[in-house]
Amino acid sequence: DCHKRNQLPIVPITPIPAYSIMETPALKKELKRFGVRPLPKRQMVLKLKEIFQYTHQIMSSDSEDEIPA
Amino acid sequence: MAAPQRLGRKKPVPSCPNPLFVQWLTEWRDEAAEKGKKTQFVYQRALGSLRRYPLPLRSGREAAILQHFGDGICRRLDERLERHRAEQGADAGFEAVAGASPSRVGQESDAPS
Numbered sequence: 001d002c003h004k005r006n007q008l009p010i011v012p013i014t015p016i017p018a019y020s021i022m023e024t025p026a027l028k029k030e031l032k033r034f035g036v037r038p039l040p041k042r043q044m045v046l047k048l049k050e051i052f053q054y055t056h057q058i059m060s061s062d063s064e065d066e067i068p069a
Numbered sequence: 070m071a072a073p074q075r076l077g078r079k080k081p082v083p084s085c086p087n088p089l090f091v092q093w094l095t096e097w098r099d100e101a102a103e104k105g106k107k108t109q110f111v112y113q114r115a116l117g118s119l120r121r122y123p124l125p126l127r128s129g130r131e132a133a134i135l136q137h138f139g140d141g142i143c144r145r146l147d148e149r150l151e152r153h154r155a156e157q158g159a160d161a162g163f164e165a166v167a168g169a170s171p172s173r174v175g176q177e178s179d180a181p182s
Contacts, residue, residue: 058078
């Protein structure tokens with residue numbers, strides 16, 4: 001894993017969209033992109049955050065990291 | 070004006086987080102199609118949303134949040150999953166289904182041998 005980590009390219013990380021302040025129809029639309037049915041609003045926000053976090057994990061954020069300057 | 074951009078190494082995400090569910094639904098769709106049953110379209114639609122879902126699912130029940138996944142499909146997936154675990158033994162447990170999912174605390178993964 002460690003060697004793999006250094007081979008990955010450094011890319012810009014998209015900031016997380018402001019799901020918490022999105023309107024219900026917008027949340028539904030976002031979730032639809034991921035094949036998820038409309039849910040209670042709070043649950044939609046949580047699910048979108050979960051998806052975003054899962055698909056935007058940063059390698060160097062956990063343990064022994066050398067962040068290049 | 071651009072906000073300061075964060076840079077980092079993005080951890081690769083599995084392109085197919087639920088390979089077993091995709092496999093089973095495909096099998097069921099094809100079986101239904103062979104028999105000329107209308108349920109083939111139900112499975113087809115379910116496959117469509119499953120393929121767009123990026124997170125690993127831990128059970129058929131959890132798949133109920135997906136579009137076109139009704140009670141029947143979820144139950145059938147759970148039954149199939151149980152059979153799969155029994156066949157594979159406890160070791161294969163969950164990882165095989167979902168691919169490694171980070172920061173998830175243990176599901177009960179004991180299968181009868």
